[in-house]
Amino acid sequence: MNSRSSTAIRQALQKAERLLIVTHIRPDGDAIGSLLGLGLALKAAGKSVLMALDDQVPTQFRHLEGSELINRSFQRDYDLAISLDCSDKSRLGQFGRDNLEWDINIDHHITNDGYAKINLIDTEAVATAEIIATNIEDWGFQISKPVADALLMGILTDTIGFRTYNMRSDVLRLAARLMDLGANLPELYARNVYQKSFEAVKMWGSGLSRLQRKDGLVWTMITNEDRSEAGYPGKDDADMINLLTAIEDAKISVVFIEQPNGKVKVSWRAVAGVDVSQVAAEFGGGGHPAAAGAELTGKIEELYKIVLEKTYLHLRRGQ
Numbered sequence: 605m606n607s608r609s610s611t612a613i614r615q616a617l618q619k620a621e622r623l624l625i626v627t628h629i630r631p632d633g634d635a636i637g638s639l640l641g642l643g644l645a646l647k648a649a650g651k652s653v654l655m656a657l658d659d660q661v662p663t664q665f666r667h668l669e670g671s672e673l674i675n676r677s678f679q680r681d682y683d684l685a686i687s688l689d690c691s692d693k694s695r696l697g698q699f700g701r702d703n704l705e706w707d708i709n710i711d712h713h714i715t716n717d718g719y720a721k722i723n724l725i726d727t728e729a730v731a732t733a734e735i736i737a738t739n740i741e742d743w744g745f746q747i748s749k750p751v752a753d754a755l756l757m758g759i760l761t762d763t764i765g766f767r768t769y770n771m772r773s774d775v776l777r778l779a780a781r782l783m784d785l786g787a788n789l790p791e792l793y794a795r796n797v798y799q800k801s802f803e804a805v806k807m808w809g810s811g812l813s814r815l816q817r818k819d820g821l822v823w824t825m826i827t828n829e830d831r832s833e834a835g836y837p838g839k840d841d842a843d844m845i846n847l848l849t850a851i852e853d854a855k856i857s858v859v860f861i862e863q864p865n866g867k868v869k870v871s872w873r874a875v876a877g878v879d880v881s882q883v884a885a886e887f888g889g890g891g892h893p894a895a896a897g898a899e900l901t902g903k904i905e906e907l908y909k910i911v912l913e914k915t916y917l918h919l920r921r922g923q
């Protein structure tokens with residue numbers, strides 16, 4: 605942890621009156637949890653806070669208090685701009701394009717390029733929400749029940765319920781403290797880790813029916829047709845990638861997700877000792893050693909072969 609950055613953040617947060625806080629497009633639990641955790645804590649201290657992201661809040665996160673306050677647009681009426689859980693500006697959507705300057709960047713992605721004036725990047729942290737939960741009281745703000753729920757949700761989702769290889773005993777102590785402050789672990793676990801909609805599970809069926817493997821590499825794809833047949837409203841894989849990681853001997857799992865706009869989203873997962881963020885970076889994406897993603901333009905039937913070949917070579921090289 606960079607303590608100089610943390611001190612600079614405390615000073616900036618204390619001084620600021622109107623804050624813009626933004627997270628990445630296609631928000632996951634850590635993005636929403638970090639945004640709400642920091643945003644609600646600052647609001648409770650009397651600051652004027654605009655929480656924003658260039659996308660919708662996914663339905664599974666709308667049970668969280670404050671999620672209705674998240675905006676898609678903003679006015680240039682702020683004195684501090686903060687970006688959370690976002691490794692580079694391109695993942696901020698319109699907020700990344702408008703030549704905005706970022707004062708603070710809090711993140712745990714190994715691929716973060718340090719685009720803000722103050723960068724607090726801790727790649728050991730399991731979630732950006734962990735960094736916020738660890739520091740927020742030192743920064744002078746309180747953890748209320750809604751803040752505790754949001755931050756614990758961020759930690760839970762990025763660790764898939766405390767089971768990723770980067771888990772540390774510290775994280776469990778921090779989670780226990782968030783529970784002491786009111787966070788409802790069983791409810792967050794149910795809603796945001798294992799419960800899925802009927803449509804999501806139906807779509808998994810299509811993806812699973814095409815499952816393939818070659819040595820330690822396991823992959824499948826979800827097409828636009830699968831999505832509409834199942835009636836699944838999202839553009840993502842409904843976390844099917846995490847289902848593939850349950851397969852014994854799968855060293856790398858890959859899901860290709862066809863997008864309505866002619867793009868293909870690729871998600872990689874790897875076991876400990878294999879770094880898929882490097883492969884994702886070759887395709888203009890990023891992420892963590894164990895979990896990475898990229899978005900490519902082209903036809904899914906052509907792209908998947910190229911991506912699998914590189915991934916397979918990467919796996920062989922690493923062994």
Ligand SMILES: [Mn+2]
Pocket residue numbers: 634635689712730731732762
């Ligand atoms: Mn994260």
